[in-house]
Amino acid sequence: MTLDVICFGALNMDRLYKVDRLAGADEESIILDFRETPGGSAANTAVGLARLGVKVGYIGKVAEDRDGKLLLKSFIDEGVDVGGIIISKTGRSGAVLGFVDQKGNRALYLDPGVNDTLEFGEINLEYIKGAKILHLTSFAGERPFKAQKNLLENLPPEIKVTLDPGAIYARRGLLDLRPIIKKCYALLPSEGELRLLTSEEDYRRGAENLLREDVKIVAVKLGEKGCYITNGLESHLLEPFRVKVVDTTGAGDAFCAGFIYGLLKGKSLRECGILGNFVASRCLTKMGARDGLPRLADLPSSLR
Ligand SMILES: Nc1ncnc2c1ncn2[C@@H]1O[C@H](COP(=O)(O)OP(=O)(O)OP(=O)(O)O)[C@@H](O)[C@H]1O
Ligand SMILES: [Mg+2]
Numbered sequence: 001m002t003l004d005v006i007c008f009g010a011l012n013m014d015r016l017y018k019v020d021r022l023a024g025a026d027e028e029s030i031i032l033d034f035r036e037t038p039g040g041s042a043a044n045t046a047v048g049l050a051r052l053g054v055k056v057g058y059i060g061k062v063a064e065d066r067d068g069k070l071l072l073k074s075f076i077d078e079g080v081d082v083g084g085i086i087i088s089k090t091g092r093s094g095a096v097l098g099f100v101d102q103k104g105n106r107a108l109y110l111d112p113g114v115n116d117t118l119e120f121g122e123i124n125l126e127y128i129k130g131a132k133i134l135h136l137t138s139f140a141g142e143r144p145f146k147a148q149k150n151l152l153e154n155l156p157p158e159i160k161v162t163l164d165p166g167a168i169y170a171r172r173g174l175l176d177l178r179p180i181i182k183k184c185y186a187l188l189p190s191e192g193e194l195r196l197l198t199s200e201e202d203y204r205r206g207a208e209n210l211l212r213e214d215v216k217i218v219a220v221k222l223g224e225k226g227c228y229i230t231n232g233l234e235s236h237l238l239e240p241f242r243v244k245v246v247d248t249t250g251a252g253d254a255f256c257a258g259f260i261y262g263l264l265k266g267k268s269l270r271e272c273g274i275l276g277n278f279v280a281s282r283c284l285t286k287m288g289a290r291d292g293l294p295r296l297a298d299l300p301s302s303l304r
Helices: 041-051 066-078 113-117 142-153 166-170 173-181 191-198 203-212 251-264 269-284
Strands: 005-008 012-019 031-039 056-063 085-088 094-100 106-111 133-137 160-164 217-221 227-230 235-238
Touching (some): 012 066, 031 041, 041 133, 041 160, 041 251, 056 066, 056 113, 094 113, 113 142, 133 251, 142 173, 160 251, 166 173, 166 191, 173 191, 191 203, 191 217, 217 269, 227 269
Parallel strands (some): 005 056, 005 133, 012 094, 056 085, 133 160
Antiparallel strands (some): 012 031, 217 227, 227 235
């Protein structure tokens, strides 16, 4: 089976603890509630694409532990192909521990686990053959970052690369990220990430900077202001869909799913942005990054 989109990023089990208050050094605090969900930015986007009927696969790494099994199972259940996932005999799968107090203040701890041991030599290049889009998100460690750079150097030119840098890659700055950015067809940062990446206050100017790096399309996620999409010839500031916001977790990942779906279907720039806004808005109506992700039949027929 040829896959249309391959997502490549960290795989994490997200453990979210609701606490009475965030504990400081030498303090203790009580856990009130606990929720565990499979996550990872590219993984959430892969699930979003699968829900929309896209043939999607994944490059990533898990350990042979409980979390690894659950991460794989969540993909299989959602119809995301797992043939590109490396299973490590040793180590532990990636995890994010989150602590949220009653006011919504968060403390997050990232345990990269075997994500950080992923190397270029472990990637099956045959797996990517025939794909139309390769979507990248960040890794915390140096080794998988190098693996992504190496992969892009060895990529058939007909595969379009999209990147959601997240804060981790945005913080690296343009100089460090340039080997990846130079190979990108579309960049999908949030407003804050674009600022970190380019040091430009204004997102329009930030986007222009990226277009000068040979990126063809920049889609800036603007939170409750929607999104700004430009290819240098046309630019669109697109209003978000108004919904009752339950939880913003994963809205950016959902946006990427909608936007990439549009790219894959040859939609106009404007339609791609609207699709991103739409899929993100559905995600906002449910707790967590995946529950609200829409199916193809949920898309307005004009956008399908
Ligand atoms: N309050 C809101 N109402 C409607 N849509 C929203 C709202 N907040 C976010 N969105 C939608 O979600 C998209 C992504 O949100 P945001 O800009 O916060 O991304 P992000 O910072 O990458 O999120 P994440 O934390 O999930 O990575 C926006 O572009 C917009 O389409
Ligand atoms: Mg994001």
